[in-house]
Amino acid sequence: MDIALFSPSSLFAQDEDPSPGEDGLRETGTHQSYVERSHVFPGMDLLIREFSFHQLNANLLWPGTFAFAEWLVQNRHWLEGRRIIELGSGTGALAIFLQISFGVDITSSDFNDEELEENIAHNCRINGRSVLPHIRHSWGETFPITDPDWDLIIASDILLYVKQYPNLIKTLSFLLKSYKPKEGSAGPGSYHDEQTQTVSERGVELPCPAFLMSWRRRIGKEEEALFFTGCKEAGLSLEHLGSRVYCISLRKTTNVQSQHK
Template sequence: MDIALFSPSSLFSEGDGEEDHVCAGEENTDVEDTHVERRHQFPGMDLIIREFSFHQLNANLLWPGTFAFAEWLVQHKSCIEGRRIIELGSGTGALAIFLQKSFHLDVTTSDYDDIEIEENIAHNCRVNKVPVIPHVRHVKQYANLIQTISFLLKCYKPSKGTSSYPPKENNGDVVLPKPAFLMSWRRRIGKEDESLFFNGCEGAGLEVQHLGSRVYCITPRENEKSET
Protein backbone atom coordinates (compact mmCIF):
# COMPACT_ATOMS: atom_id res chain seq x y z
CA MET A 1 0.00 0.00 0.00
CA ASP A 2 1.52 3.30 -1.16
CA ILE A 3 -1.55 5.52 -0.71
CA ALA A 4 -4.78 5.16 1.22
CA LEU A 5 -7.63 7.27 -0.13
CA PHE A 6 -10.57 8.29 1.98
CA SER A 7 -13.79 10.19 1.38
CA PRO A 8 -15.56 9.71 4.72
CA SER A 9 -19.17 10.12 3.64
CA SER A 10 -20.30 6.72 4.86
CA LEU A 11 -19.09 7.32 8.40
CA PHE A 12 -21.80 9.84 9.16
CA SER A 13 -25.58 10.01 9.17
CA GLU A 14 -27.55 11.57 6.35
CA GLY A 15 -29.30 14.91 6.38
CA ASP A 16 -26.28 17.20 6.39
CA GLY A 17 -27.86 19.59 3.90
CA GLU A 18 -25.24 19.13 1.20
CA GLU A 19 -26.63 19.54 -2.30
CA ASP A 20 -27.20 16.50 -4.46
CA HIS A 21 -24.89 15.81 -7.37
CA VAL A 22 -26.54 16.28 -10.74
CA CYS A 23 -26.43 13.02 -12.68
CA ALA A 24 -26.31 12.65 -16.42
CA GLY A 25 -29.15 10.82 -18.11
CA GLU A 26 -32.05 9.24 -16.29
CA GLU A 27 -32.38 7.05 -13.24
CA ASN A 28 -33.22 3.41 -13.70
CA THR A 29 -35.40 2.53 -10.73
CA ASP A 30 -36.44 -0.83 -12.15
CA VAL A 31 -33.14 -2.57 -11.40
CA GLU A 32 -34.35 -3.87 -8.02
CA ASP A 33 -36.64 -2.59 -5.34
CA THR A 34 -33.65 -2.02 -3.08
CA HIS A 35 -31.42 -0.25 -5.61
CA VAL A 36 -31.39 2.64 -8.02
CA GLU A 37 -29.03 2.85 -10.98
CA ARG A 38 -27.72 6.25 -12.06
CA ARG A 39 -25.32 7.55 -14.68
CA HIS A 40 -22.75 9.87 -13.06
CA GLN A 41 -20.32 12.25 -14.74
CA PHE A 42 -16.68 11.85 -13.74
CA PRO A 43 -13.74 13.66 -15.34
CA GLY A 44 -13.47 12.31 -18.88
CA MET A 45 -16.12 9.60 -18.53
CA ASP A 46 -19.57 8.58 -17.37
CA LEU A 47 -20.02 5.69 -14.95
CA ILE A 48 -23.18 3.70 -14.34
CA ILE A 49 -23.40 3.23 -10.58
CA ARG A 50 -25.95 1.14 -8.71
CA GLU A 51 -26.76 2.71 -5.35
CA PHE A 52 -28.84 1.37 -2.50
CA SER A 53 -32.28 2.93 -2.16
CA PHE A 54 -31.60 2.55 1.56
CA HIS A 55 -28.78 0.97 3.52
CA GLN A 56 -28.64 0.69 7.29
CA LEU A 57 -24.92 1.49 7.33
CA ASN A 58 -25.35 4.62 5.20
CA ALA A 59 -23.20 3.23 2.39
CA ASN A 60 -26.06 3.82 -0.01
CA LEU A 61 -25.32 7.01 -1.96
CA LEU A 62 -22.62 8.50 -4.11
CA TRP A 63 -21.88 11.79 -2.34
CA PRO A 64 -20.89 15.10 -4.01
CA GLY A 65 -17.49 15.05 -2.30
CA THR A 66 -16.53 12.04 -4.39
CA PHE A 67 -16.64 14.10 -7.59
CA ALA A 68 -14.64 16.96 -6.11
CA PHE A 69 -12.04 14.48 -4.88
CA ALA A 70 -11.90 12.86 -8.32
CA GLU A 71 -11.28 16.29 -9.90
CA TRP A 72 -8.47 16.97 -7.41
CA LEU A 73 -6.85 13.60 -8.11
CA VAL A 74 -6.95 14.23 -11.87
CA GLN A 75 -5.34 17.63 -11.37
CA HIS A 76 -2.62 16.00 -9.24
CA LYS A 77 -2.41 12.66 -11.00
CA SER A 78 1.33 12.39 -10.44
CA CYS A 79 0.47 11.74 -6.76
CA ILE A 80 -1.16 8.44 -7.60
CA GLU A 81 0.23 7.19 -10.90
CA GLY A 82 2.03 3.89 -10.51
CA ARG A 83 1.08 3.45 -6.85
CA ARG A 84 -0.85 0.79 -4.96
CA ILE A 85 -3.96 2.26 -3.37
CA ILE A 86 -6.49 1.22 -0.75
CA GLU A 87 -9.70 3.25 -0.52
CA LEU A 88 -11.29 3.32 2.93
CA GLY A 89 -15.04 3.92 2.95
CA SER A 90 -15.60 2.97 -0.68
CA GLY A 91 -19.41 2.89 -0.53
CA THR A 92 -20.49 2.12 -4.11
CA GLY A 93 -16.90 1.71 -5.32
CA ALA A 94 -17.33 4.53 -7.84
CA LEU A 95 -14.08 6.39 -7.04
CA ALA A 96 -11.99 3.22 -7.17
CA ILE A 97 -13.61 2.23 -10.48
CA PHE A 98 -12.90 5.69 -11.89
CA LEU A 99 -9.24 5.50 -10.82
CA GLN A 100 -8.84 2.01 -12.23
CA LYS A 101 -10.32 3.00 -15.59
CA SER A 102 -8.43 6.31 -15.77
CA PHE A 103 -4.99 5.30 -14.51
CA HIS A 104 -5.00 1.46 -14.43
CA LEU A 105 -4.00 1.55 -10.78
CA ASP A 106 -3.62 -1.33 -8.33
CA VAL A 107 -6.65 -0.41 -6.18
CA THR A 108 -8.28 -2.17 -3.24
CA THR A 109 -11.68 -1.07 -1.92
CA SER A 110 -12.88 -1.36 1.67
CA ASP A 111 -15.96 -0.55 3.70
CA TYR A 112 -18.01 -1.88 6.60
CA ASP A 113 -18.13 -5.58 7.35
CA ASP A 114 -21.21 -6.07 5.17
CA ILE A 115 -21.61 -8.51 2.29
CA GLU A 116 -24.20 -6.36 0.48
CA ILE A 117 -21.72 -3.49 0.12
CA GLU A 118 -19.02 -5.83 -1.19
CA GLU A 119 -21.41 -7.42 -3.70
CA ASN A 120 -22.64 -4.03 -4.90
CA ILE A 121 -19.08 -2.81 -5.54
CA ALA A 122 -18.43 -5.99 -7.54
CA HIS A 123 -21.65 -5.37 -9.53
CA ASN A 124 -20.58 -1.80 -10.34
CA CYS A 125 -17.19 -3.05 -11.50
CA ARG A 126 -18.82 -5.49 -13.92
CA VAL A 127 -21.32 -2.92 -15.25
CA ASN A 128 -18.47 -0.50 -15.97
CA LYS A 129 -16.33 -3.23 -17.57
CA VAL A 130 -13.45 -3.34 -15.12
CA PRO A 131 -12.19 -6.45 -13.31
CA VAL A 132 -13.79 -6.89 -9.90
CA ILE A 133 -11.62 -4.88 -7.53
CA PRO A 134 -10.21 -6.66 -4.43
CA HIS A 135 -12.14 -5.71 -1.30
CA VAL A 136 -11.55 -5.83 2.45
CA ARG A 137 -14.01 -5.13 5.26
CA HIS A 138 -13.58 -2.91 8.30
CA VAL A 139 -15.66 -1.47 11.13
CA LYS A 140 -17.32 1.90 11.72
CA GLN A 141 -15.72 4.00 14.45
CA TYR A 142 -13.14 6.76 14.56
CA ALA A 143 -10.86 4.91 16.95
CA ASN A 144 -10.72 1.81 14.77
CA LEU A 145 -10.31 3.87 11.61
CA ILE A 146 -7.38 5.78 13.11
CA GLN A 147 -5.86 2.53 14.32
CA THR A 148 -6.14 1.11 10.80
CA ILE A 149 -4.57 4.20 9.24
CA SER A 150 -1.74 4.16 11.76
CA PHE A 151 -1.07 0.47 11.17
CA LEU A 152 -1.05 0.80 7.37
CA LEU A 153 1.28 3.79 7.43
CA LYS A 154 3.73 2.59 10.06
CA CYS A 155 4.10 -1.01 8.90
CA TYR A 156 5.00 0.04 5.34
CA LYS A 157 8.70 -0.21 4.53
CA PRO A 158 9.46 1.99 1.53
CA SER A 159 12.50 1.44 -0.62
CA LYS A 160 15.51 3.56 0.22
CA GLY A 161 15.13 7.09 -1.07
CA THR A 162 11.41 6.86 -1.84
CA SER A 163 10.06 8.65 1.24
CA SER A 164 9.67 12.39 1.59
CA TYR A 165 8.08 13.91 4.70
CA PRO A 166 5.99 15.99 4.70
CA PRO A 167 4.26 16.36 1.29
CA LYS A 168 5.83 19.06 -0.86
CA GLU A 169 5.29 20.84 -4.15
CA ASN A 170 7.35 20.45 -7.30
CA ASN A 171 6.64 22.82 -10.18
CA GLY A 172 3.17 23.44 -8.79
CA ASP A 173 2.30 19.76 -8.39
CA VAL A 174 1.94 17.91 -5.09
CA VAL A 175 4.54 15.24 -4.34
CA LEU A 176 3.38 12.71 -1.78
CA PRO A 177 5.56 10.50 0.37
CA LYS A 178 5.30 6.74 0.42
CA PRO A 179 3.16 5.73 2.18
CA ALA A 180 0.48 8.42 2.51
CA PHE A 181 -3.18 8.62 3.54
CA LEU A 182 -4.96 11.04 1.22
CA MET A 183 -8.48 12.07 2.19
CA SER A 184 -11.23 14.42 1.15
CA TRP A 185 -13.20 15.93 4.04
CA ARG A 186 -16.03 17.28 1.94
CA ARG A 187 -19.27 16.84 3.83
CA ARG A 188 -20.59 19.40 6.27
CA ILE A 189 -19.34 17.66 9.37
CA GLY A 190 -19.51 19.37 12.73
CA LYS A 191 -16.33 20.90 14.11
CA GLU A 192 -16.51 18.55 17.08
CA ASP A 193 -16.42 15.46 14.85
CA GLU A 194 -13.68 16.97 12.70
CA SER A 195 -11.55 17.80 15.73
CA LEU A 196 -12.13 14.35 17.17
CA PHE A 197 -10.77 12.68 14.05
CA PHE A 198 -7.78 14.96 13.46
CA ASN A 199 -6.82 15.11 17.14
CA GLY A 200 -7.05 11.33 17.23
CA CYS A 201 -4.64 11.10 14.30
CA GLU A 202 -2.16 13.42 15.99
CA GLY A 203 -2.48 11.45 19.22
CA ALA A 204 -1.60 8.29 17.29
CA GLY A 205 1.66 9.83 16.07
CA LEU A 206 0.40 10.93 12.68
CA GLU A 207 0.94 14.27 10.96
CA VAL A 208 -1.99 15.97 9.22
CA GLN A 209 -1.34 18.47 6.42
CA HIS A 210 -4.01 20.41 4.52
CA LEU A 211 -3.25 20.39 0.79
CA GLY A 212 -6.10 22.72 -0.20
CA SER A 213 -9.60 22.13 -1.57
CA ARG A 214 -10.51 20.26 1.63
CA VAL A 215 -7.98 17.54 0.79
CA TYR A 216 -5.65 16.36 3.54
CA CYS A 217 -2.56 14.17 3.65
CA ILE A 218 -1.78 12.08 6.73
CA THR A 219 1.67 10.59 7.26
CA PRO A 220 3.62 9.19 10.21
CA ARG A 221 5.57 11.82 12.12
CA GLU A 222 9.25 11.58 11.29
CA ASN A 223 10.20 10.52 14.82
CA GLU A 224 7.36 7.95 14.89
CA LYS A 225 8.54 6.54 11.56
CA SER A 226 12.08 6.15 12.78
CA GLU A 227 10.94 4.24 15.88
CA THR A 228 9.02 1.54 13.99
Protein backbone atom coordinates in the same frame (compact mmCIF):
# COMPACT_ATOMS: atom_id res chain seq x y z
CA MET B 1 -21.29 15.72 20.48
CA ASP B 2 -22.10 12.94 18.06
CA ILE B 3 -23.65 13.26 14.62
CA ALA B 4 -27.18 12.01 14.17
CA LEU B 5 -27.72 8.97 12.00
CA PHE B 6 -29.23 9.74 8.63
CA SER B 7 -29.25 8.27 5.19
CA PRO B 8 -27.30 10.02 2.41
CA SER B 9 -30.30 9.33 0.21
CA SER B 10 -31.53 12.69 1.47
CA LEU B 11 -29.03 14.25 -0.92
CA PHE B 12 -31.07 12.94 -3.82
CA ALA B 13 -34.58 14.26 -3.24
CA GLN B 14 -35.87 12.93 -6.54
CA ASP B 15 -35.55 9.39 -5.22
CA GLU B 16 -37.63 9.75 -2.09
CA ASP B 17 -40.25 7.05 -1.73
CA PRO B 18 -39.88 5.72 -5.28
CA SER B 19 -42.53 3.40 -6.60
CA PRO B 20 -41.41 -0.14 -7.49
CA GLY B 21 -40.16 -0.35 -11.03
CA GLU B 22 -39.78 3.41 -11.53
CA ASP B 23 -36.53 5.14 -12.48
CA GLY B 24 -34.72 1.84 -12.96
CA LEU B 25 -35.44 0.54 -9.49
CA ARG B 26 -34.91 -3.18 -8.98
CA GLU B 27 -35.25 -5.63 -6.11
CA THR B 28 -32.38 -7.84 -4.97
CA GLY B 29 -32.82 -11.32 -3.60
CA THR B 30 -33.00 -9.80 -0.11
CA HIS B 31 -35.70 -7.32 -1.17
CA GLN B 32 -33.19 -4.49 -1.20
CA SER B 33 -34.15 -1.83 -3.72
CA TYR B 34 -31.54 -0.10 -5.81
CA VAL B 35 -31.22 2.12 -8.85
CA GLU B 36 -28.63 2.30 -11.61
CA ARG B 37 -27.67 5.89 -12.39
CA SER B 38 -25.28 7.38 -14.91
CA HIS B 39 -22.83 9.70 -13.14
CA VAL B 40 -20.52 12.20 -14.82
CA PHE B 41 -16.87 11.89 -13.81
CA PRO B 42 -13.97 13.79 -15.42
CA GLY B 43 -13.76 12.54 -18.98
CA MET B 44 -16.32 9.75 -18.66
CA ASP B 45 -19.73 8.63 -17.50
CA LEU B 46 -20.04 5.68 -15.14
CA LEU B 47 -23.12 3.56 -14.56
CA ILE B 48 -23.36 2.97 -10.83
CA ARG B 49 -25.85 0.84 -8.94
CA GLU B 50 -26.84 2.47 -5.66
CA PHE B 51 -29.04 1.11 -2.91
CA SER B 52 -32.02 3.30 -2.12
CA PHE B 53 -31.16 2.57 1.52
CA HIS B 54 -28.47 0.62 3.31
CA GLN B 55 -28.17 0.26 7.07
CA LEU B 56 -24.45 1.09 6.91
CA ASN B 57 -25.02 4.30 4.93
CA ALA B 58 -22.76 3.07 2.15
CA ASN B 59 -25.48 3.16 -0.44
CA LEU B 60 -25.13 6.33 -2.51
CA LEU B 61 -22.44 8.50 -4.02
CA TRP B 62 -21.64 11.55 -1.94
CA PRO B 63 -21.06 14.88 -3.73
CA GLY B 64 -17.53 14.98 -2.36
CA THR B 65 -16.64 11.96 -4.49
CA PHE B 66 -16.81 14.03 -7.65
CA ALA B 67 -14.82 16.93 -6.18
CA PHE B 68 -12.11 14.51 -5.03
CA ALA B 69 -12.06 12.87 -8.48
CA GLU B 70 -11.43 16.30 -10.04
CA TRP B 71 -8.64 17.02 -7.56
CA LEU B 72 -6.97 13.68 -8.20
CA VAL B 73 -7.09 14.28 -11.95
CA GLN B 74 -5.30 17.58 -11.42
CA ASN B 75 -2.72 15.85 -9.20
CA ARG B 76 -2.45 12.55 -11.02
CA HIS B 77 1.33 12.48 -10.66
CA TRP B 78 0.79 11.53 -7.02
CA LEU B 79 -1.04 8.38 -8.14
CA GLU B 80 1.59 7.14 -10.56
CA GLY B 81 3.31 3.95 -9.48
CA ARG B 82 1.33 3.75 -6.26
CA ARG B 83 -0.46 0.77 -4.77
CA ILE B 84 -3.70 2.30 -3.53
CA ILE B 85 -6.42 1.28 -1.11
CA GLU B 86 -9.61 3.28 -0.68
CA LEU B 87 -11.29 3.30 2.72
CA GLY B 88 -15.06 3.64 2.77
CA SER B 89 -15.44 2.80 -0.92
CA GLY B 90 -19.25 2.59 -0.74
CA THR B 91 -20.37 1.88 -4.30
CA GLY B 92 -16.78 1.63 -5.53
CA ALA B 93 -17.32 4.46 -8.02
CA LEU B 94 -14.16 6.43 -7.22
CA ALA B 95 -11.94 3.34 -7.31
CA ILE B 96 -13.48 2.27 -10.62
CA PHE B 97 -12.97 5.76 -12.05
CA LEU B 98 -9.29 5.84 -11.04
CA GLN B 99 -8.66 2.36 -12.39
CA ILE B 100 -10.19 3.24 -15.76
CA SER B 101 -8.59 6.69 -16.01
CA PHE B 102 -5.06 5.92 -14.85
CA GLY B 103 -4.77 2.13 -14.74
CA VAL B 104 -3.79 2.32 -11.09
CA ASP B 105 -3.39 -0.70 -8.84
CA ILE B 106 -6.29 -0.03 -6.48
CA THR B 107 -8.14 -2.06 -3.86
CA SER B 108 -11.57 -1.10 -2.56
CA SER B 109 -12.51 -1.49 1.09
CA ASP B 110 -15.56 -0.98 3.27
CA PHE B 111 -17.46 -2.50 6.19
CA ASN B 112 -17.27 -6.23 6.68
CA ASP B 113 -20.47 -6.63 4.71
CA GLU B 114 -21.07 -9.10 1.88
CA GLU B 115 -23.77 -6.99 0.23
CA LEU B 116 -21.48 -3.98 -0.17
CA GLU B 117 -18.71 -6.13 -1.66
CA GLU B 118 -21.10 -7.68 -4.15
CA ASN B 119 -22.41 -4.26 -5.19
CA ILE B 120 -18.90 -2.95 -5.88
CA ALA B 121 -18.22 -6.06 -7.98
CA HIS B 122 -21.47 -5.45 -9.86
CA ASN B 123 -20.48 -1.85 -10.58
CA CYS B 124 -17.14 -3.01 -11.94
CA ARG B 125 -18.84 -5.45 -14.29
CA ILE B 126 -21.51 -3.06 -15.63
CA ASN B 127 -18.72 -0.66 -16.58
CA GLY B 128 -16.84 -3.37 -18.46
CA ARG B 129 -14.08 -3.79 -15.89
CA SER B 130 -12.65 -6.75 -14.04
CA VAL B 131 -13.74 -6.92 -10.42
CA LEU B 132 -11.39 -4.92 -8.20
CA PRO B 133 -9.64 -6.53 -5.23
CA HIS B 134 -11.72 -5.80 -2.15
CA ILE B 135 -11.06 -5.86 1.60
CA ARG B 136 -14.00 -6.35 3.94
CA HIS B 137 -12.99 -4.56 7.11
CA SER B 138 -14.87 -2.67 9.79
CA TRP B 139 -12.64 0.06 11.25
CA GLY B 140 -11.06 -0.78 14.57
CA GLU B 141 -11.19 -4.53 14.06
CA THR B 142 -8.10 -6.62 13.32
CA PHE B 143 -7.07 -5.94 9.74
CA PRO B 144 -7.22 -9.13 7.63
CA ILE B 145 -3.77 -8.52 6.12
CA THR B 146 -0.84 -8.44 8.54
CA ASP B 147 1.68 -6.76 6.21
CA PRO B 148 -0.15 -4.03 4.25
CA ASP B 149 1.77 -2.91 1.17
CA TRP B 150 -0.43 -0.03 0.03
CA ASP B 151 1.68 3.11 -0.11
CA LEU B 152 -1.29 5.40 -0.76
CA ILE B 153 -4.58 5.32 1.14
CA ILE B 154 -7.46 7.48 -0.08
CA ALA B 155 -10.92 8.29 1.23
CA SER B 156 -13.71 10.77 0.59
CA ASP B 157 -16.23 12.08 3.13
CA ILE B 158 -15.69 9.48 5.85
CA LEU B 159 -15.87 11.70 8.96
CA LEU B 160 -19.63 11.64 9.41
CA TYR B 161 -19.77 9.58 12.62
CA VAL B 162 -17.71 11.03 15.44
CA LYS B 163 -17.95 7.87 17.57
CA GLN B 164 -16.10 5.99 14.80
CA TYR B 165 -13.06 8.29 14.88
CA PRO B 166 -11.04 6.13 17.31
CA ASN B 167 -11.74 3.05 15.17
CA LEU B 168 -10.86 4.87 11.96
CA ILE B 169 -7.62 6.20 13.46
CA LYS B 170 -6.74 2.71 14.71
CA THR B 171 -7.14 1.26 11.20
CA LEU B 172 -5.35 4.19 9.58
CA SER B 173 -2.46 3.96 12.03
CA PHE B 174 -2.09 0.26 11.33
CA LEU B 175 -1.98 0.77 7.57
CA LEU B 176 0.62 3.53 7.84
CA LYS B 177 2.82 2.12 10.60
CA SER B 178 2.76 -1.51 9.40
CA TYR B 179 3.40 -0.64 5.76
CA LYS B 180 5.88 -2.89 3.98
CA PRO B 181 6.72 -2.26 0.31
CA LYS B 182 5.64 -5.02 -2.01
CA GLU B 183 8.53 -7.36 -2.76
CA GLY B 184 10.17 -6.49 -6.06
CA SER B 185 8.51 -3.09 -6.24
CA ALA B 186 10.65 -0.21 -7.43
CA GLY B 187 8.58 2.15 -5.32
CA PRO B 188 6.16 4.87 -6.37
CA GLY B 189 6.94 8.13 -8.11
CA SER B 190 10.15 9.29 -9.70
CA TYR B 191 12.32 8.77 -6.62
CA HIS B 192 12.41 6.27 -3.75
CA ASP B 193 14.84 6.62 -0.86
CA GLU B 194 15.51 4.86 2.44
CA GLN B 195 12.86 6.94 4.17
CA THR B 196 10.23 5.85 1.60
CA GLN B 197 9.57 9.41 0.50
CA THR B 198 8.59 10.27 -3.05
CA VAL B 199 9.35 13.40 -4.99
CA SER B 200 7.07 14.30 -7.84
CA GLU B 201 8.11 15.93 -11.07
CA ARG B 202 6.59 19.19 -9.79
CA GLY B 203 8.90 19.28 -6.81
CA VAL B 204 6.09 18.69 -4.30
CA GLU B 205 6.90 15.96 -1.83
CA LEU B 206 4.32 13.33 -0.89
CA PRO B 207 5.19 10.95 1.95
CA CYS B 208 5.11 7.23 1.40
CA PRO B 209 3.00 5.77 2.81
CA ALA B 210 0.39 8.52 2.96
CA PHE B 211 -3.33 9.01 3.44
CA LEU B 212 -5.11 11.49 1.16
CA MET B 213 -8.54 12.43 2.43
CA SER B 214 -11.11 14.72 0.85
CA TRP B 215 -13.64 16.05 3.33
CA ARG B 216 -16.55 18.02 1.85
CA ARG B 217 -19.35 17.24 4.28
CA ARG B 218 -19.60 20.10 6.75
CA ILE B 219 -19.86 19.22 10.44
CA GLY B 220 -19.08 21.27 13.53
CA LYS B 221 -15.49 22.45 13.80
CA GLU B 222 -15.25 20.94 17.27
CA GLU B 223 -16.25 17.51 15.98
CA GLU B 224 -13.95 17.75 12.96
CA ALA B 225 -11.07 18.77 15.22
CA LEU B 226 -11.52 15.60 17.26
CA PHE B 227 -10.37 13.52 14.29
CA PHE B 228 -7.32 15.66 13.53
CA THR B 229 -6.36 15.80 17.22
CA GLY B 230 -6.76 12.03 17.47
CA CYS B 231 -4.43 11.57 14.50
CA LYS B 232 -1.76 13.73 16.11
CA GLU B 233 -2.08 11.86 19.40
CA ALA B 234 -1.56 8.62 17.43
CA GLY B 235 1.76 9.89 16.12
CA LEU B 236 0.53 11.09 12.73
CA SER B 237 1.12 14.42 11.02
CA LEU B 238 -1.43 16.46 9.09
CA GLU B 239 -1.14 18.80 6.12
CA HIS B 240 -3.99 20.69 4.43
CA LEU B 241 -3.37 20.68 0.68
CA GLY B 242 -6.22 23.03 -0.17
CA SER B 243 -9.68 22.29 -1.59
CA ARG B 244 -10.41 20.50 1.71
CA VAL B 245 -7.95 17.75 0.84
CA TYR B 246 -5.68 16.58 3.65
CA CYS B 247 -2.55 14.48 3.75
CA ILE B 248 -1.96 12.37 6.87
CA SER B 249 1.32 10.53 7.28
CA LEU B 250 3.77 9.21 9.84
CA ARG B 251 5.15 12.02 11.96
CA LYS B 252 8.76 11.01 11.30
CA THR B 253 8.20 11.44 7.54
CA THR B 254 8.91 14.80 5.93
CA ASN B 255 5.66 16.68 5.58
CA VAL B 256 4.11 17.60 2.27
CA GLN B 257 5.37 20.90 0.96
CA SER B 258 2.22 22.08 -0.71
CA GLN B 259 1.90 24.76 -3.35
CA HIS B 260 -1.74 25.20 -2.36
CA LYS B 261 -1.44 26.51 1.19
